[in-house]
Amino acid sequence: xxxxxxxxxxxxxxxxxxxxxxxxxxxxxxxxxxxxxxxxxxxxxxxxxxxxxxxxxxxxxxxxxxxxxxxxxxxxxxxxxxxxxxxxxxxxxxxxxxxxxxxxxxxxxxxxxxxxxxxxxxxxxxxxxxxxxxxxxxxxxxxxxxxxxxxxxxxxxxxxxxxxxxxxxxxxxxxxxxxxxxxxxxxxxxxxxxxxxxxxxxxxxxxxxxxxxxxxxxxxxxxxxxxxxxxxxxxxxxxxxxxxxxxxxxxxxxxxxxxxxxxxxxxxxxxxxxxxxxxxxxxxxxxxxxxxxxxxxxxxxxxxxxxxxxxxxxxxxxxxxxxxxxxxxxxxxxxxxxxxxxxxxxxxxxxxxxxxxxxxxxxxxxxxx
Numbered sequence: 023x024x025x026x027x028x029x030x031x032x033x034x035x036x037x038x039x040x041x042x043x044x045x046x047x048x049x050x051x052x053x054x055x056x057x058x059x060x061x062x063x064x065x066x067x068x069x070x071x072x073x074x075x076x077x078x079x080x081x082x083x084x085x086x087x088x089x090x091x092x093x094x095x096x097x098x099x100x101x102x103x104x105x106x107x108x109x110x111x112x113x114x115x116x117x118x119x120x121x122x123x124x125x126x127x128x129x130x131x132x133x134x135x136x137x138x139x140x141x142x143x144x145x146x147x148x149x150x151x152x153x154x155x156x157x158x159x160x161x162x163x164x165x166x167x168x169x170x171x172x173x174x175x176x177x178x179x180x181x182x183x184x185x186x187x188x189x190x191x192x193x194x195x196x197x198x199x200x201x202x203x204x205x206x207x208x209x210x211x212x213x214x215x216x217x218x219x220x221x222x223x224x225x226x227x228x229x230x231x232x233x234x235x236x237x238x239x240x241x242x243x244x245x246x247x248x249x250x251x252x253x254x255x256x257x258x259x260x261x262x263x264x265x266x267x268x269x270x271x272x273x274x275x276x277x278x279x280x281x282x283x284x285x286x287x288x289x290x291x292x293x294x295x296x297x298x299x300x301x302x303x304x305x306x307x308x309x310x311x312x313x314x315x316x317x318x319x320x321x322x323x324x325x326x327x328x329x330x331x332x333x334x335x336x337x338x339x340x341x342x343x344x345x346x347x348x349x350x351x352x353x354x355x356x357x358x359x360x361x362x363x364x365x366x367x368x369x370x371x372x373x374x375x376x377x378x379x380x381x382x383x384x385x386x387x388x389x390x391x
Contacts, residue, residue: 024077033156039124053327127153175258176379183382196234212251220248227362241267241391244361261366267391297339322350
């Protein structure tokens with residue numbers, strides 16, 4: 023991971039003599055710890071990564087993950103693992119590894135206040151600088167290892183999306199469908215879900231971030247399923263919408279409009295295009311339809327070690343797309359009291375435009391009741 027560390031330091035302003043990434047307890051784990059230390063398993067609660075400008079990274083692990091840490095270090099000569107046994111030993115090891123002078127970078131965006139106070143106690147008088155922007159910048163452009171894992175995660179999500187029509191039956195609850203989706207992802211090789219699965223029936227589909235309840239599926243209902251898999255810590259995020267039972271003419275037209283909106287956005291994707299132009303391409307299609315104003319969120323976001331990986335796609339973002347970015351494209355139309363349709367895919371920005379990381383069918387589908 024030497025190149026990743028050096029990429030962070032290259033983007034870091036003001037410059038620093040070291041970078042400290044600190045984990046608290048789950049779920050307050052800094053994904054950037056795993057960006058500079060590529061280890062597939064374990065929580066690494068309370069662990070530190072101390073990275074240096076030459077690409078060397080010192081990892082302080084608890085005994086709980088010692089074996090995983092040492093195995094990962096064998097694969098990466100830039101990693102050195104330390105396993106302090108007592109609090110005093112932890113503090114002295116951190117103190118010894120930090121530079122004796124010069125600023126030290128911290129990931130302010132993810133560091134807990136308690137973690138900062140602990141570092142202040144260990145190294146009083148140290149000049150701390152915020153490395154959040156440099157870390158975000160480095161993580162935004164994916165390397166070949168990250169792309170391969172994102173593609174695998176997208177493949178898992180796509181496989182399960184193809185299986186959802188076979189899961190739908192009268193009487194299944196939203197909670198049961200969400201549980202089945204997560205089970206299928208694990209069967210296909212996921213290490214876990216990348217966020218809380220959304221399964222929304224009927225009017226619940228009009229709320230983009232709905233949490234499943236015990237509502238039962240009935241004929242005539244629309245269905246929105248938004249879910250994602252982790253593969254070796256990298257996430258996917260896919261949404262597919264269906265209709266259960268007899269055709270609903272309006273919702274079919276809504277679905278077709280959302281498809282057109284996604285296609286319009288994808289047609290704009292290429293390196294150098296401001297993110298807002300991609301969003302506005304989708305929004306224009308929806309605003310020209312009978313459902314103007316019912317696209318109520320940004321078009322998407324970057325995806326990587328986190329589902330929302332630090333980059334937004336909405337009408338306010340001037341930041342241009344770059345080769346190697348991985349983003350979601352997820353237009354939707356939401357009709358309160360009626361239902362909703364969202365189609366979401368993960369893509370890689372390439373030299374010629376983009377490549378799909380998720381591949382499940384996107385078209386309107388009526389599942390027989």
